[in-house]
Amino acid sequence: MxxxxxxxxxxxxxxxxxxxxxxxxxxxxxxxxxxxxxxxxWPPFFNLFMLIGHWISTSGPVGYFFYAVAERVTIPFGLNHLVTSVFRFTPIGGSAVIGGEEYYGTLNMFMAYVKENAVIPLDLAGKMEQGKLMIQYGLAGAACWRCIALLMLKTERLSKHCLFPGCLR
Structure with missing residues (x-):
C-alpha cells in the first residue's frame, strides 16, 4: 500500500x-x-474457533495434542491468542459462581477470585495461562541474564547493552 x-x-x-x-x-x-x-x-470465523475449542476440551488427550500443535504453529504469526482466548473467556474454559455472580472462562474466574480475595482452586490455577506462566514470563529473562553473565566474563560491552533490555521484558 x-x-x-x-x-x-x-x-x-x-x-x-x-x-x-x-x-x-x-x-x-x-x-x-x-x-x-x-x-x-467475523462471525463465521468466531463460530469455527468456538467449535474447535469445544472439540479440544471434550476429546481428551487427542484434543490436548491438537491444542498444543495449534498453539505452537500459530505463535510465529502472533495468532496463538485466537487458540487460547477460547478457553480464557468462554464457557469452554469452565464456569464458577464467585461472590454470587457466575463467571465463564479461566481468566474471568481467576480475576473474580482475586477481586473477592478468595482462595483460588488449584485446578483453576493450573489452567490459568495453560500452564505456561513461567515459560512466557520467567525463562526468557533468565536466559538473557545468563547471556549477560557469560558476556561479563568476555567483557564484550556492546553485547551487554543490547541484551539488558531483553531481560526486563
Missing amino acids: YKKIVNLRIPESLGFYSGPRLVPIITLIVMSGFGLIIPFI
Whole structure:
C-alpha cells in the first residue's frame, strides 16, 4: 500500500500532504472501510474457533495434542491468542459462581477470585495461562541474564547493552 500511495500526485493546494505524509491519511480511510466490513465477515470465523475449542476440551488427550500443535504453529504469526482466548473467556474454559455472580472462562474466574480475595482452586490455577506462566514470563529473562553473565566474563560491552533490555521484558 505504501509504494502505491507515496508517489500519488495530488493538487498543489494540498501539496503538504503529498508523499509519505499521505500514507497514514489514505490508510485511515481504507482501514475504516475495512473496519465497517469486518463485523459481517467475523462471525463465521468466531463460530469455527468456538467449535474447535469445544472439540479440544471434550476429546481428551487427542484434543490436548491438537491444542498444543495449534498453539505452537500459530505463535510465529502472533495468532496463538485466537487458540487460547477460547478457553480464557468462554464457557469452554469452565464456569464458577464467585461472590454470587457466575463467571465463564479461566481468566474471568481467576480475576473474580482475586477481586473477592478468595482462595483460588488449584485446578483453576493450573489452567490459568495453560500452564505456561513461567515459560512466557520467567525463562526468557533468565536466559538473557545468563547471556549477560557469560558476556561479563568476555567483557564484550556492546553485547551487554543490547541484551539488558531483553531481560526486563
